[in-house]
Amino acid sequence: MVLANVAWTMTFEQLDQITHYAIETLFGNDDGWRSLTRDLVHLWPDAGILEICFALVVAASAVESNFNANSPSRAQSAQAYRLAALVSADLYAMAAIGGYGSRARDLASYWRDHDSYFLTL
Template identity: 35%
Template sequence: MSVSDEEMIEAIVTVLLSDTQDLQTLVGQLVTRWPTASALQIIHGLAMSAGAVEQMLAGPVAAQAAQDAWRMAGLVGVDLRMMEQLDLPHKTAGDLLAYWQAHDRFFLPPLA
């Protein structure tokens, strides 16, 4: 199932503006929900959401939310670079999920 940029950005902004879920967990949920999405679309969604929050809202809570989104976008980018270095598939969100399951569970829930 593919996802539009608008749908992904809406999902991210909703979390940025709520106290119910953290962004780190959301990133893992995004790749699980839309495994065929481009891995770069995840970064794009995070960056666009951060920019939208910075532009539309003021105050320390909004600033922190935007900073968190920028940080998550950067961390996903670092993982994509590492996947490239290791000659692993790195085109889709599903590729990110596979990498995280095998190498780095930062965005995934703890194992039971």
């Protein structure tokens, strides 16, 4: 199996926008992480799925870098890493099934067709 058509379409500025949005959402309220991935897909439908994963990992790393290990805020970092891991698993499943592209909008289609976790989270 080959991951074909992996899209890298965004500028660094756009990736920064997604990353900042992720950080703001993680800290917006205690459950902000629940809608984060769904919101990213909705707000940036042309983003590559791996770009969404990358932004989540960068957001998680930024939180880790700015809070000590005992800070309750570090839990937000773990949530962002978890979301990135789940999105990457969805990308793998999409490639295994076939018929899906590699953009955020394709991820939303996959969720509707096969895995509603992020739609109901």
